[in-house]
Amino acid sequence: MALRPNPTLRQRRLGTELRRMREQADLGGSQLARMLGISPGQMTQMETAKIGVSPERLRTVASACNCANGPLIDALARVAAERGKGWWEEYRGILTTDFLEVAELEAHATRLTFCNTTYMPGLFQTSAYAAAVFARIFPPLSPQEVDTRTAFRIRRQEIVRSGSTPVRAFIHEAALRMQFGGPTVLVNQLGALLGDSERPGISVRAVPFAVDTFPGAGENLCFAEGSVPELDTIEMDVSQGALFFDSPADLAKHRAIFSRLDSTALSGEESREFIRSIMKEMEAANA
CATH class of the missing domain: 3.30.870.10 (Endonuclease Chain A)
Known part of the structure; x- marks a missing residue:
């Protein structure tokens, strides 16, 4: 998967919220990556918005982080699903x-x-x-x-x-x-x-x-x-x-x-x- 050269503000915010979710669960990047079955590098790229994350993967991350904030998860899933350009x-x-x-x-x-x-x-x-x-x-x-x-x-x-x-x-x-x-x-x-x-x-x-x-x-x-x-x-x-x-x-x-x-x-x-x-x-x- 090609890396994004210039992630947008919305894409970066999605990555930031993934990182916050992980940190609130007191999980390290490598630890969460193992739970998700991906490499630590992919985890970092998701959190820095260098690669995208699907709504399904986002919900998997939320589940692994024991995040129970349904409205936030739904909002982030909508951001993850965005494809059009403004x-x-x-x-x-x-x-x-x-x-x-x-x-x-x-x-x-x-x-x-x-x-x-x-x-x-x-x-x-x-x-x-x-x-x-x-x-x-x-x-x-x-x-x-x-x-x-x-x-x-x-x-x-x-x-x-x-x-x-x-x-x-x-x-x-x-x-x-x-x-x-x-x-x-x-x-x-x-x-x-x-x-x-x-x-x-x-x-x-x-x-x-x-x-x-x-x-x-x-x-x-x-x-x-x-x-x-x-x-x-x-x-x-x-x-x-x-x-x-x-x-x-x-x-x-x-x-x-x-x-x-x-x-x-x-x-x-x-x-x-x-x-x-x-x-x-x-x-x-x-x-």
Whole structure:
């Protein structure tokens, strides 16, 4: 069996969950391999997603590890059975892998929650705003690279427009005021954000400077909920790209962070009024 040169995010997560299952059973890789009748090398390749695992083999592993979490096993079996490719694969070799993995994560999530302190969540950005965000990268991108990244980001927004996946966004006032592309671009972006906030399945919550505390760190985050809680994933935007976290400790920490945000952010209607006030302020300042 040929080894996968570039396992996808979902394939790697499946391997990670197999390893966690084995470790929770206090089994070594060689020990579990003997129980399954495979080589230790094959066991390692399964856990690193270098080779695939069938739903039947996955259930055999779960049984050998005495895993009794039926919903998790069923969810992992569905991942193991996946064979199709997503639309983002068209961009493989054109964009860096982290772009593709963010789209893959969003496409399979059952709910998305964003926390943004620097710029608008990508799923709500207008074309002009997104292009301005990419244009500020250093060293500068070529116009063609900016256009490609912008087009990819806009295509990702189909998940919002379709209403198939519930989306929550906690957006700090700093992100609401940051002028990527200038005041006109920002005013149009805020207007588009207001429109999105009225869509079914979308919640936009503002966090003003006046809030006494801002829970969590200052990174731009996405919490993507899986089909079961064990398959939730955190994605963090950094200057080098995207980082992904899925350890139980990280997931518990960020669930608590978003719970605190939910209790401190403005309500949906209060947030719309707050965003409108910023728009009016920007329009008056640049009249």
